[in-house]
Amino acid sequence: MTSKVEFLTITRPDDWHVHLRDGVQLKDTVRDISRYMGRAIIMPNLVPPATCTDTALAYRDRILAAKPQGNFEPLMVLYLTDKTTPEEIKKAKASGHIVAAKLYPAGATTNSDSGVTDIENIFPALEAMQEVGMLLLVHGEVTDSAIDIFDREKVFIETKLVKIVESFPGLKIVLEHITTKDAVEFVNNASDNVAATITAHHLLYNRNHMLAGGIRPHYYCLPILKRNIHQQALIEAATSGSKKFFLGTDSAPHAKDKKEAACGCAGAYTAHAPLELYAEAFEEANALDKLEGFASHFGPDFYGLPRNVDTVTLKRQSWDVPQSYPLGDSHVVPIKAGAQIDWSVVA
Numbered sequence: 001m002t003s004k005v006e007f008l009t010i011t012r013p014d015d016w017h018v019h020l021r022d023g024v025q026l027k028d029t030v031r032d033i034s035r036y037m038g039r040a041i042i043m044p045n046l047v048p049p050a051t052c053t054d055t056a057l058a059y060r061d062r063i064l065a066a067k068p069q070g071n072f073e074p075l076m077v078l079y080l081t082d083k084t085t086p087e088e089i090k091k092a093k094a095s096g097h098i099v100a101a102k103l104y105p106a107g108a109t110t111n112s113d114s115g116v117t118d119i120e121n122i123f124p125a126l127e128a129m130q131e132v133g134m135l136l137l138v139h140g141e142v143t144d145s146a147i148d149i150f151d152r153e154k155v156f157i158e159t160k161l162v163k164i165v166e167s168f169p170g171l172k173i174v175l176e177h178i179t180t181k182d183a184v185e186f187v188n189n190a191s192d193n194v195a196a197t198i199t200a201h202h203l204l205y206n207r208n209h210m211l212a213g214g215i216r217p218h219y220y221c222l223p224i225l226k227r228n229i230h231q232q233a234l235i236e237a238a239t240s241g242s243k244k245f246f247l248g249t250d251s252a253p254h255a256k257d258k259k260e261a262a263c264g265c266a267g268a269y270t271a272h273a274p275l276e277l278y279a280e281a282f283e284e285a286n287a288l289d290k291l292e293g294f295a296s297h298f299g300p301d302f303y304g305l306p307r308n309v310d311t312v313t314l315k316r317q318s319w320d321v322p323q324s325y326p327l328g329d330s331h332v333v334p335i336k337a338g339a340q341i342d343w344s345v346v347a
């Protein structure tokens, strides 16, 4: 038997999909994500959403004001609506701080009510994005109530994403937080302009963790956890060494009482230990040597940004995860609350 690695030093990672929320919650979410992440793609699904350049830049200022010491850089995203104009896309790109725009099908997930009702409505915006080199980030689920919730990602790919990819071959597209074997296959077979983020919780869990032996609302997120064969396909993709798959936590905090409710909110909090959780998943797959590419290289390469130049070190040192963390005037229950995590990030 080979002895276990005790330390792992890798290029500083970035998070290519995170929710920081706003107002009194910012100091808590920004502190957690900026602990060692170099940069993060900040999701714009605020209330109201960041649909124009000015609101996205004002949001950036609030994040920077909430940031503790250090070099953490928030990368901003425009929230696409049926009315987003090519002019707004060009203005956003020219700001230098907005690197992507996000497609939320209207009604698909948390705070997506102002999202897109028909993908054709954003074709002029997508044309402009293709022209100026702005990425399209996609929440890939259909919203048709007749489609089973476990099939919504697959049907979105077949009926919507294929059309977008065909119509805009020069547009860089990230299919966010993928959850199915179908998504892995689609991304693998698509051109180099199509990539995907994978969350730590979709690597660590499947729907049994959420539903067998009692319903566990803190595992409920969208797209919803799928069956084990899909989890296995995600693990294979993340640990394959393919540059098409990279780290995006989708850490999405909701106050404890909003999750533990008759109609609980969708979202899992992982920003307390993002790299530590991925390390557990990669080690379980015997692929710790593949973590650096996934966490620190393939994301910036796809976005056309430089890789970070410094490093972080993971140490095999287990610690007890608190039952909850402060979240503004409330609390959030993190993934692995009350359990142990095997890895620590050391200075």
Ligand SMILES: NC(=O)N[C@@H](CC(=O)O)C(=O)O
Pocket: 019, 045, 109, 110, 111, 139, 220, 221, 222, 223, 250, 252, 253, 266, 267, 268
């Ligand atoms: N993933 C989630 O379940 N929730 C996210 C929205 C999203 O990323 O779809 C949130 O903002 O809470």
Ligand SMILES: [Zn+2]
Pocket: 109, 139, 176, 177, 222, 223
């Ligand atoms: Zn989403």
Ligand SMILES: [Zn+2]
Pocket: 017, 018, 019, 043, 250, 252
């Ligand atoms: Zn998200």
